[in-house]
Amino acid sequence: MIAADNTLPEGVLVAWYGDDFTGSAAVMEALSFGGLPSVLFLDIPTLEQLQRFQGLRGIGIASTARSHGNDWMDINLPAAFEWLAGLRAPITHYKVCSTLDSAPHVGSIGKAIDLAMPSFKGRWVPCLIAAPAIRRYQAFGNLFGAAPGGVFRLDRHPVMARHPVTPMDEADVTLHLAKQTTQTIGLVDLEALQGHADEALRAEIARGAKIVCIDTVTADDLSRAGELIWRNREDGLFAVGSQGVEYALLAHWRNASLLEPTERSTSAGPVERIIAVSGSVSATTSAQVNWAEENGFDVVRLDPVQVIKGDAAAEKSACEQALQVLSAGRDPLILTARGPDDPTVEAVHAAVSHSGTTSEAANAKIGAALGSVLAQLLKTTGLKRAVISGGDTSGHAMRQLDLFALTALSPTIPGAALLQGHSETKAFDGLQLALKGGQMGSPDYFGWIKQGGGTA
Template identity: 55%
Template sequence: MSAPSLALLPPLPDGLLLSYYGDDYTGSAAVMEVMSFAGLPTVLFLDVPTPERLARFAGYRAVGIAGVARSQAPEWMEANLPPVFRAMAAVGAPLAHYKICSTLDSAPHIGSIGKAAELAAPILGEGGGGWIPLVAAAPAIARYQAFGNLFAVAADGVRHRLDRHPSMARHPVTPMDEADVRLHIGRQTRLPLGLVDLVAMKTGAADAALAAERARGASIVALDVVDAETLREAGRLIWEGRGERLFALGSQGIEYALVAHWQAAGLIDPPTEPFRAPSAERIACVSGSCAPVTAGQIAFAGDNGFAPLRIDAARAVDEAEWERELGRAADAALAAAGQGRDPLVFSAMGPDDPAVAGLREAIASNGLAADDVNDRIGAGLGRLLSRVLRTSGLTRGVIAGGDTSGHAAMQLGIHALTALAPIAPGAPLCRAHSDEPAHDGLEIALKGGQMGAPDYFAAVKRGAATH
């Protein structure tokens, strides 16, 4: 692969480089992390920002909007996503990114990546390069794509093809039964898909392969990424093929790729100072995740001074019972904080926890929609965390669980986040911006279920990852 000629490369344009929408809250924070810690200040809004709120972050290089599309049906997307995409188009960034989960959490009936692409392309792709790059892989978070198939490292430390991954193949909402990204997303859209494969990415043939896929009529073109070299090449293809404005699909691998290319080409310098937050005396945490990674983190926290407190999520099938359960758990969390411990309220310890089956049975026996109950659980955990933080005076917290984070963060009155310190790839510590004085300046981490080392909660407390 030939090195770029620096003399021929124009500098990065002034102003915004990127606008993006994240289909869940934790994934949205991951994009902000990649850009911010590369020296490109980024703000993440939790809803479409007003002009006044947007003006507060003048000079920032990327603007994001966090959403909950991953847990929504196509009908919801049709009603709610076009106004968001029009707002993204209005900011005028040369790149617009629909951020998806790095493990492709989606299906035709829920969180449809294909439906989102169909809605976004006419709005965000006009004037672009005539293609939609797709980068799902991100080696920094142990996601790899080879010959169109996505692989991820599991809690056992082994790389698994996604349809054989011990947790993703058993995902409670969108179980993965197909690792080929073209086939998986192809079930969700009429847009034709193509691939620039690993051989082309590694041998300098990527431009020709991309041109051939576009000539065959591919609208969405997946890019294989397995290492630093292919990551840089993906970033080059996207940046050089952006036209006036390009719409892209992918995980934070899009931003990792762009940053890798920009740094290799000398367009930005690597940061010289590490990002770090001071340690906190105590923190408060809530978790609605049933991922095995989070289960291990809860167990580690319990062995290292935290106070794990179980909440019975099955009670959420009855609103009155759920409010009583939230009150009980909040009282227990405040008591733990009063004793100098770090409360960690959780609903399950991994996918095999009997609580997971118990919740499923309670939903079925009451004839309720699982989405409605899950939304109620997430919102309830957010109200619980808000009460604990307000009452105890604590100023740092964690929300674990991709879907949980979105609904919980809404209850804190947060309208924007900026990145403070890296804790784990995809799950940074952030500063909250709120019109509510009690939560303005709150330090908060939103963690997806599969993200982070075993000591994640302790790392948030001390303000830095383990090295």
């Protein structure tokens, strides 16, 4: 079961399938800025699309699985898993949110693991949710995340406990996942990881565990987790987790002298104008909106209730207002709500209830409407830089931009880099785009992207 290496194998090292677009992009940026050229496709690529990119070490597919139910997964995941398995990468990763956004009925991580089993024959499925670089930590099975005001256990987290789709009521990762799958779930806890990780893993597998969660709090823990996964990969391993999986592998490869350290990436440079759209209702995004308004951005409202009702006037009005903002020499920030306490949030819940539709369908409509507004503005203005804020929003909005792939361009904070789009459509080819999860980024994030990103 233990694999010893003096060099990294040739070809694709990591293949991945992301359950939302922002998270999918976070994996690509981790690999790319870590020295491993990677590409993120927005669907299973054609052979011609794949051949446009040479020397790849990472290949991923972005999806909106996190916002869908089990029927959607039954239809869409098996073909994607089969295609990824065909790449024969040592590690194939089902990328989930670092705050474990999921439930038995929507975005089920357990369901995804069950559907992957026919394509991947490994003896175990490592589950690494923690990612210290973005202040997500797991200790003795419990997941913690940072927020304004400190670090909180996930079921007490001021954002995740109030998530509009999957509010977190259980911080123990093993118990949370046990609601979503019948697979036996084990744990390599901090004490085991720091002392006898391989023995602990063997013991968990021997008692019948298929999914084995791994604690991680520090950078040293991260490297140990990466070593545990890599040494026990057998003939190809299916893993589940946040971009912490890639952070862990990269840390181990560097510590083992299998991968050279990379130079700090530079900024893509400032632009005169930028367009931002946001469907996030997180407190983090709310602070970013407040900063943006004080620094050259004007807020434009897209009425989500009108969108749910199918009223095309909502998009038309938002486009007209955004063009006026641009004409006045400022940057439009088109949003559906300013944060968790915005009255619009309750209005949307009421509209969903009265319309007879599902939250899943309503969120898809809202995200698509934001994407449609962005697409119209890009075509009209010829601008080449934009931001989409909101994990679920990004996936639905991106479908309106006619892109088939993304590559990494310039970093910001981990998990929210500036990317470059690839398209057959001239208006979108070469688009510089940042995809930001609702809880990601510093208050000045929108301004940072306008300036071109880049590490300090």
